[in-house]
Amino acid sequence: QDSMIIINEMLIPALDVIGDKFEKGKIFLPQLILAADVAKECFEEIKTFMANKGAASExxxxxxxxxxxxxxxxxxxxxxxxxxxxxxxxxxxxxxxxxxxxxxxxxxxxxxxxxxxxxxxxxxxxxxxxxxxxxxxxxxxxxxxxxxxxxxxxxxxxxxxxxxxxxxxxxxxxxxxxxx
The missing domain is CATH 3.40.50.280 (Cobalamin-binding domain)
Known part of the structure; x- marks a missing residue:
């Protein structure tokens, strides 16, 4: 599925990079919060796309x-x-x-x-x-x-x-x- 590829190969690795940079002190809380907000919006878009893709399954x-x-x-x-x-x-x-x-x-x-x-x-x-x-x-x-x-x-x-x-x-x- 395209949505799982986007989640597993793009979004989750991007969040891992952000988390790693935060832990190493290369970015700070404002950047972490911004990244979290962007990720949340991305997941909402994917969720909407998946819901509109077809009939709901059981x-x-x-x-x-x-x-x-x-x-x-x-x-x-x-x-x-x-x-x-x-x-x-x-x-x-x-x-x-x-x-x-x-x-x-x-x-x-x-x-x-x-x-x-x-x-x-x-x-x-x-x-x-x-x-x-x-x-x-x-x-x-x-x-x-x-x-x-x-x-x-x-x-x-x-x-x-x-x-x-x-x-x-x-x-x-x-x-x-x-x-x-």
Missing amino acids: SKGKIVIATVKGDIHDIGKNIVKVILENYGFDVLDLGRDVDPEAVLKATVENDVKLVGLSALMTTTLGSMEDTIKLLHHNNVDCKIMVGGAVLTEDYAMKIGADYYAKDAKMSADIAKEVLG
Whole structure:
């Protein structure tokens, strides 16, 4: 698909370059925010193009995604959303800075079997863990995948996640495994 080529071979590598330059101090927060805004607009255009391309296909399942409480960085989550939708999943995007209770409510009310949580800042990893604990404490019948630049697979397992998604493609692979 042309849209996946654009996403995988152009947009994601461009965002990787921006992230690398930011980490090395070659660009600063204003440039990072500008790049994020441009990427968001690109993904919206691709999403619109894909929606207009033909008849909607049957949903392969519902997925709740959210950037955890205290974290306002949602570039990665937005990329994951577009890719999951491209694979035919119905994505309920709760946004950024999302309270654990809102994740619980959306998951239960929509009978969702897969929840994706994102965090970019180390200071919000506690919120991610709190969200996972709340879902487990309420015996919600769902799998939880987590991702974000500050996470490792070991840490993801330590806080109770079922899956660690190192990138957007892996999120789609996890969704296919969980939801078929």
